[in-house]
Amino acid sequence: MIPRYSRPEMVKIWEPENRFRIWFEIEAHACDAQAALGVIPKEAAKAVWERGKWDIARIDEIERETKHDVIAFLTNLAEHVGPEARFVHQGMTSSDVLDTCLSVQLTQAADLLLADLDLLLAALERRAREHKRTPTIGRSHGIHAEPTSFGLKLATHYAAFKRNRDRLAAARADVATCAISGAVGTFATIDPAVEEHVAKKMGLTPETISTQVIPRDRHAAFFAAMAITASSIENLAIEIRHLQRSEVREAEEYFSPGQKGSSAMPHKRNPVLTENVTGIARVVRAAVIPALENVALWHERDISHSSVERLNGPDATVALDFALARMTSVIDKLVVYPENMRRNLDALGGLHYSQRVMLALTQAGLSREDSYKAVQRNAMAAWENRRDFRAELEKDEELAKLLPKAQLDGLFDPDFYLRNVDVVFARVFGKA
Amino acid sequence: MIPRYSRPEMVKIWEPENRFRIWFEIEAHACDAQAALGVIPKEAAKAVWERGKWDIARIDEIERETKHDVIAFLTNLAEHVGPEARFVHQGMTSSDVLDTCLSVQLTQAADLLLADLDLLLAALERRAREHKRTPTIGRSHGIHAEPTSFGLKLATHYAAFKRNRDRLAAARADVATCAISGAVGTFATIDPAVEEHVAKKMGLTPETISTQVIPRDRHAAFFAAMAITASSIENLAIEIRHLQRSEVREAEEYFSPGQKGSSAMPHKRNPVLTENVTGIARVVRAAVIPALENVALWHERDISHSSVERLNGPDATVALDFALARMTSVIDKLVVYPENMRRNLDALGGLHYSQRVMLALTQAGLSREDSYKAVQRNAMAAWENRRDFRAELEKDEELAKLLPKAQLDGLFDPDFYLRNVDVVFARVFGKA
Amino acid sequence: MIPRYSRPEMVKIWEPENRFRIWFEIEAHACDAQAALGVIPKEAAKAVWERGKWDIARIDEIERETKHDVIAFLTNLAEHVGPEARFVHQGMTSSDVLDTCLSVQLTQAADLLLADLDLLLAALERRAREHKRTPTIGRSHGIHAEPTSFGLKLATHYAAFKRNRDRLAAARADVATCAISGAVGTFATIDPAVEEHVAKKMGLTPETISTQVIPRDRHAAFFAAMAITASSIENLAIEIRHLQRSEVREAEEYFSPGQKGSSAMPHKRNPVLTENVTGIARVVRAAVIPALENVALWHERDISHSSVERLNGPDATVALDFALARMTSVIDKLVVYPENMRRNLDALGGLHYSQRVMLALTQAGLSREDSYKAVQRNAMAAWENRRDFRAELEKDEELAKLLPKAQLDGLFDPDFYLRNVDVVFARVFGKA
């Protein structure tokens, strides 16, 4: 993560302050549970809460000797708590603290991402409703197909981010587990009741079965949900980049006063924000592979996952948070040009009515194959010579017999294509 | 997919026979719905069901000219159905057929994979219960940690595959949608009722909003679920490969009479099946990246996703099906050596009791840091000189004062580590 | 690999016939070398060449019992060769045969791919020279920037594929090694002279140091070279897809008589070939990750790489071969529309001259910042109101003082942008 693509709230989750705070809470809650079980004195648990403090510089200093971060933290904690500190971490292993802490951090990160998604969804719905009936050409293969509305375009992305919200919420639940199960997960040296108490206090659920660690398929599922969300961001970003192309100009990122598009060419207004998140999406997406490689740890654990998570945990969540927020801002301020949409819609001389003509011909008794050929013949002539499709049809004597001019009028009706917009909006947003 | 790593049922899903059968059913059900709406004659729908046939060689021939597979199919279908065929596919686009077909194929594939998982889960539970109390050393970092049971090891993997089953079931639901929404998803040329009817008949749900295609984040989620499952296979495979190492020999893949391990070395019995699925897992896992790249199609669709899905759809599902079945067989027939587990458990002279000694020292009033150092000092001496840990402790005069021999006897108790196995089994399997 | 995306020559490399033929040659050449060293009788080597045969069905049958493919082959070979067969494979390990065979197959595949690249390079050069001075607008961020020529566009891709050719040739050399070094690579049971002889005969170089296998970083480098080539294919494919967009129409894939673009919309002509290779590129690219994961085999080897290579070896080479050939055909037949390029070039009212005006202003004494602002002000007015940029400039009284109309005429010169085309062509093609 780099400042350029970071927002402070998400960054804070990954800072030492937050991590040590969570470590402390895990240890202190565990002491409470141990005291309730009679394993350690009640005074010891109380002392931990009362005198528990830590100092990051001092922890770093101890870690340089012990080469073990949790031991360094515990040693520093003991320096503040005093003799009762010997009852801290009883029967626990470092991973009980580290993995439960990571679960808390990931749920915190997930909550920010879910809030980001809610804002993006709100922006998409607002703009979709605004342009519910703004006609625009639908394109498959980059080629004009049939009309749709700009609101329907945005509704498609709304639905995708809605699914991503559901996936991320499921992934949040997947990683929201607590393991306080001792050296290799047997609860030999610690009672399962401690895990239950800590889980409850930290907003987690007890892990079904842990080894020394919480199983990494959970984390892989979390990175996968982020990767899919990133890909949906890319999808929306590419849509906008296409719409802003010089030849299309149907929509444009907001360009602020004083902004400059190019050092060489003063005329430029580039879709740099959506290009930017397109790139960020690649980075978030690629983090799924190391997360998957982390699943196959050796026996009851090896620590190869740790460096991956120290790097990609912050990087992927911070980048995705940034990209979601940037995309929300783009949608919120997007400059839409309905008149250009109309211009593009009309540019091909009505070619997009070809299906309606073909269907009318089959209804008039022509086979599907013959109808297709007849329409294709006229469409290609119009396309290649930049002529008007309707005019071509009217000149085609064979077709004139089957499709009188009055019927053609009915077919070349732009409103026809939006007749079911309400149905679709009701499906997407709950109400039309 | 190659025959060596394929099973016939999964292969069949991806063969032309199945695909064309599904295409036909989609078209025929759509005709029924269109007839019910009065858009096409009831006789036409009836004719399609009655006379609908197709011939793969003929379809291929037509496709060579039209360069369009759905048109080739429809043309061939029309050759059998006759004039009423002109009412087939009315208002639909090819992707309505192709994407809905892919949804059916993926749900068929998911059903096989879920059945595979059920068999693997059954095998894991059976072997886990068999070895519920078979003691074995737990290892973190590849280093002896504390004892666990072989049943707990298997239970860990059971729980992972259980989660993968849930993820795959969710992914199945994610891709089980039907789109019959016309050229760019507006329902301009086809009534939403047709989609509802076809969805119901094909065991799917109507897509919330489609463009020309069903959105590809759904498919990406499916590939992600497969990728995580593959990684869990790798995890279990690596466990078995470790256990079969010459120095460990705690378990072994079944080696059949007549089997040969090496062309050069007749003494070899290698864990080739688990090595094999380790590699297959890499291939299934890597398919998630193209699936994620497929999400960002241009506008209302481009067809770049199609070649990816034609290649990776069969490849990944067939390979995962094969790997799951192979893994089930490995677990079912796994040769377990409890006596070797015991031998390894005892090999380090009781070092794995180090935590219990340390905890007893803290309970005896020593600080955590001093307890740690005292135990570490004796442990390292035992480790480096291959001496007995307990003997070292008894020789240590400082410790002898705090831990009388009788108390040491209580600490060096192998049964201690399995005292909570029932609790964990109840969590994993529903009952101990 | 699937027939739809396969070409026979590349497929043949991966068929059993070719594999067993190579295995036989390796074994027979090794016998020659062993006979020359006096390790085995000269008659034995002769017998192998004279009577050596094999039968695929029979090999399969033996493999079902032995579960070992090389042993099955050797057993079947012995059935034909007779008693002298006991001297075959002396001191060798299966991997000596398998890995050296894979080296041969990969060099065969590389040769096809290099030939593919030569054809693509030829097509690109031919079309680049044809359109060396065909003016077209250059676009950054999808936004009109400054003019370039269509030939320069193609020359860029030529240079990229030239680099890919070099990379693939280097990767070919990387995998073109032969290992005949015995069970764990020590040459304990076989003389290094055997390896040298076989290497020479098979067109390979002796591996510097092998374990039981040829090190997999070599193969990873080969897949990486293919992945980069695939990405360059995607780059060119996306260029063409953009140029074929309805709004752009500067170039178009050849659309054959009888071809149909859409089942629903007879007017459609879609860039399906370049979309297709865009998808194939994703698949080839993703194969690099499993190849990289294959590098870290355990100790002197584990066999996890094998399933990856059995799947991805054929899949990636066959797909890349197909994509290169398809791309060559697309370039060869590409329909180019210079008049549309001109139309697009002129569409923005001369905005692309903005840099020249700005530079002239700085030469006239204005600071860079003020020049920029003055030009940007007029450019934005032209852009937003679809007005002519030059006309705006002429109306701007402040600028009129610095840039008299005559000087403006000189700046608004379309030929200016192609004045260094010869220089660039000479760099790319060796001569202008």
Place this chain on the structure above:
Amino acid sequence: MIPRYSRPEMVKIWEPENRFRIWFEIEAHACDAQAALGVIPKEAAKAVWERGKWDIARIDEIERETKHDVIAFLTNLAEHVGPEARFVHQGMTSSDVLDTCLSVQLTQAADLLLADLDLLLAALERRAREHKRTPTIGRSHGIHAEPTSFGLKLATHYAAFKRNRDRLAAARADVATCAISGAVGTFATIDPAVEEHVAKKMGLTPETISTQVIPRDRHAAFFAAMAITASSIENLAIEIRHLQRSEVREAEEYFSPGQKGSSAMPHKRNPVLTENVTGIARVVRAAVIPALENVALWHERDISHSSVERLNGPDATVALDFALARMTSVIDKLVVYPENMRRNLDALGGLHYSQRVMLALTQAGLSREDSYKAVQRNAMAAWENRRDFRAELEKDEELAKLLPKAQLDGLFDPDFYLRNVDVVFARVFGKA
């Protein structure tokens, strides 16, 4: 990149100080060339060198308004240089500066990585020579195969890193190009001589043909070379992790006084450094996919590559630098246990001589198949019952006839396996 896995020299390359310094040099050298061509006054070029300064805080401030980093830099530069600054950047585009700067940064990074590799190679050679004839069991599939030497093991990795050094040197050359070609690479507004001059001064070569940017297949090749190197690190790391397993104990990472292996278990000494670089390798490796996705930019460029490079450029080079250095330290200080190697070598009762016995039987006239079966029969009996292989053979009356005891003595010779070590060392290190 995070401090925990970063070394200062590599970090510095990516800091703003270095970036702006390079930008300045590019602009100033370009001015020199422009002055030599007479495009700008000689005094202007001189003024740039003499008065050129910049202030990072001020650049950030300007960028907040212009949203363009190069313009912000140029504006701030102009504030120091004065009126002559209007001649800076004449005819150039931002990417000329940015991409040439990235080329310089990547060559700087490559130089550090090459130096890292030299140190690792030196460490590997030193330890390989030290243990050139230290016998140890070679393992395939994790199963004892035949003896090798620990020096040969290290030599294998030496050869791999040698290849990676070559690949990285080639990749360095691939990215060491300079582009000063103007807005879309046509040299319309700037003479090719400027590019040549800047290239020479910055230690680069002129780019064959650029668009607005240097083509990204070059950068992808650089990331691919890093990814392969990372995979070789993983390979070596996994070897060491295996050797340190409790059951194997043939080598061990250095464990410093005061170090603690586990918070719970004082007896632990874990291979945490090699586990750590195993994880880092995953992260470096995964960066190759976004780099490949960056290749297919739109037309003459889009800026989606930029965020990928801002994130992964520093991350991957810093992480790889760290992992190489850490691996060098691990090798340098690796604690090797020849006596444990010997113990493991002998643990299977001579099973690893099986091939020699089989070959002797074929030389004695038995067919390969019968020899194999006879040896396998005795080997399996020894293996399953933990009996001595040689004793089994001597008891086998059938074999006793073919292999008299004296001949067996000759076969069971541990020195036999190292007889070609000198040959291999000469290949790997240039001299034995």
